[in-house]
Amino acid sequence: MKNSYFSRRIASFGYAFNGIAAFLCSEPHARIHAVATIVVTAAGCWYKLTRMEWILLIIAIAMVWVTEMLNTVIEKIMDHLSPDYHLKVKWIKDVAAGAVLVAAIAAAAIGALIFIPHIL
Numbered sequence: 001m002k003n004s005y006f007s008r009r010i011a012s013f014g015y016a017f018n019g020i021a022a023f024l025c026s027e028p029h030a031r032i033h034a035v036a037t038i039v040v041t042a043a044g045c046w047y048k049l050t051r052m053e054w055i056l057l058i059i060a061i062a063m064v065w066v067t068e069m070l071n072t073v074i075e076k077i078m079d080h081l082s083p084d085y086h087l088k089v090k091w092i093k094d095v096a097a098g099a100v101l102v103a104a105i106a107a108a109a110i111g112a113l114i115f116i117p118h119i120l
């Protein structure tokens with residue numbers, strides 16, 4: 001019983017990692033985020049960010065990844081359920097894309113507030 005519970009939890013982690021791999025393999029945006037994440041993390045190490053700066057940076061990076069992944073899922077669902085042009089689909093996709101933009105602007109602002117003082 002215990003074994004089957006833990007093996008199901010381990011399997012769930014496996015599916016989640018498969019999902020991240022599928023996102024990275026199929027979406028060009030994901031690869032851009034991956035490169036940006038590596039560059040920002042390397043810059044953080046170079047400038048020896050404080051613990052609080054790392055916390056803010058990790059939240060900013062995660063926000064962009066999560067919104068981009070959910071936006072992609074919403075696009076795929078809509079393309080599957082409603083491949084034809086539809087004003088409601090346009091609204092749903094535009095709002096989902098808007099969420100990514102909000103996260104990206106916030107992440108850029110957080111990055112600037114953290115790195116500009118270090119660079120100067």
Ligand SMILES: Nc1ncnc2c1ncn2[C@@H]1O[C@H](COP(=O)(O)OP(=O)(O)OP(=O)(O)O)[C@@H](O)[C@H]1O
Nearest residue numbers: 075082083084085086087088089090091093094097
């Ligand atoms: N079926 C549809 N009905 C109405 N508008 C749509 C439909 N599909 C796409 N659109 C419009 O086109 C925009 C782009 O949609 P699309 O699904 O191509 O997203 P994208 O961000 O270009 O995705 P990707 O870059 O991952 O291909 C949407 O935000 C929406 O305004």
